[in-house]
Amino acid sequence: MEEMISDRVHGASWYFLRLAELLEAGVNEQVPIETMISDIRSIRPGMAPLENVAELLTQVKPLDLSRAIRVYWGRAEEGIRANSRLFMNRVKSMVTISYSSNARLFAEAVGARVVALESNPGGEGRMWGGHGGLVVPDLTMPYFIANSDAVVMGGDGLYEGFIVNKVGSLPLALTSRHLGKPVIVVLESFKARRSRPSQVYRVNVGGIEVPLFDEIPLSLVNVLITDIGVFTRVDVAYIEGKFKETILKYTSTTQ
Secondary structure, three states, X not given: OHHHHHOOOOOHHHHHHHHHHHHHHHHHOOOOHHHHHHHHHHHOOOOHHHHHHHHHOOOOOHHHXXXXXXXXXXXXXXXXHHHHHHHOOOOOEEEEOOXXXXXXXXXXXXXXXXXXXXXXXXXHHHHHHHHOXXXXXXXXXHHHHHOXXXXXXXXXXXXXXXXXXXXXXXXXXXXXXXOOOOEEEEOOHHHXXXXXXOOOOEEEEOOEEEEOEEEEEHHHOOEEEEOOEEEOOOOHHHHHHHHHHHHHHHHHHOO
16 A cells, blocks of 8 residues: 555556555455545545545445456456557557556557657656657657647546546647647546546645646547547546446456
8 A cells, every 4th residue: 555655657547456456455454444445545535446446345345346356457458459449540640648558558559659748747758768659858749749640648537527637638638739639538437437536646846736637628638538438528427337337247247
């Protein structure tokens, strides 16, 4: 749990999978359910996958939920890869921000050339250098967007009216709209949650507490790719409902 709290690099997908290990450890250490729920919510207050899992713990045994998380994770990756292939030959070059495993799945599925912004503060975009991407300074985004087919980014949460992603995502989406390029967001259905996040994680920049995440209005998103489908009009309640319906089904079939 301490690693999850102190982490400054990974996104919500990583946290979702790590919850499987956390639940198993909690059972082994005989941690009460109420404490597990409180601990999960305290890791990153308001992060959609954590809130969803904490809520599910009121209905499902921890070990059953842990197994279901692992199954859902694998099948979500398969679904995103398959749905991304629909954009083969339509997106041959893309600009992205931070390092998203889902943006990488998209790029691999369509064979796109990737230009990644450094993504300061944090500089997570530099991780793309190890995956064949061209890493460029954040302030060069207009040039590279103008010379790409689309902006493609992951997302840490999908809420009513907006998507939450690494700081810098909002100016990236606004610049893309200004230049007439589509914005494609790729995320798993377990990140959908109708209720607004209670808090936004902040980092210290020059003595000022700055939110580490932007809210990107859905009006700036042209396409949302998830494991359960591709959307040009987003119904958050539907996506959240499908996730919960499916993972509850997995809890009864993985025992």
